Amino acid sequence: MLKICSTEDVPKGTVISADVDGVQVAIVHGEDDVFYAVHDECSHAAVALSEGEVEGCTLECWLHGSRFDLRTGEPTGLPATEPVPVYPVEVRDGDIYLSVDGDGRPLPSNGVTR
Numbered sequence: 001m002l003k004i005c006s007t008e009d010v011p012k013g014t015v016i017s018a019d020v021d022g023v024q025v026a027i028v029h030g031e032d033d034v035f036y037a038v039h040d041e042c043s044h045a046a047v048a049l050s051e052g053e054v055e056g057c058t059l060e061c062w063l064h065g066s067r068f069d070l071r072t073g074e075p076t077g078l079p080a081t082e083p084v085p086v087y088p089v090e091v092r093d094g095d096i097y098l099s100v101d102g103d104g105r106p107l108p109s110n111g112v113t114r
Contacts, residue, residue: 001097002104003091008094010035015059017050021104025087026050027096029069030057035096036070037087037106039114043068044080073110085112 004018010029017040018025020106024040026049034057040050049068053060058067058076066080085108089100090097099107 002100002106004037004096004098004099006095007035007091010096013054015050015052015054018043019049020098020100023106024048024050025106026059027089028054028059029053030070034058035089035091037089037096037098038068038070038073039085039087039108039112041084042066042080042112043075043082043084043114049084073108073112083110083112085114086110 011031015026015028026038026040028036040048044066047063052062057070060067067077069076073086087098087106088109
């Protein structure tokens with residue numbers, strides 16, 4: 001597990017971007033008060049999802065409006081048709097951690113790689 005940031009760094013309903021060994025990860029504090037992590041690049045257009053809007057358990061891309069389920073990475077709104085990697089998050093003592101492999105890269109929990 002790799003410490004990414006403090007929970008205080010991500011207020012409810014917001015997103016921050018983190019570089020995890022060269023992989024951009026969007027850390028999201030969902031409106032359901034749960035923390036999520038997804039690959040910080042829309043599968044439709046190569047733009048940062050961290051600049052998008054959180055709505056419920058979805059993250060909407062700011063460019064074309066594609067939406068992704070934060071739990072599964074599956075697109076829930078066009079034009080995206082491909083899922084994005086999602087990463088398991090653990091919150092301990094007010095800090096957010098991600099699972100990483102032996103090389104320090106985040107491990108997707110949905111089998112999607114980028």
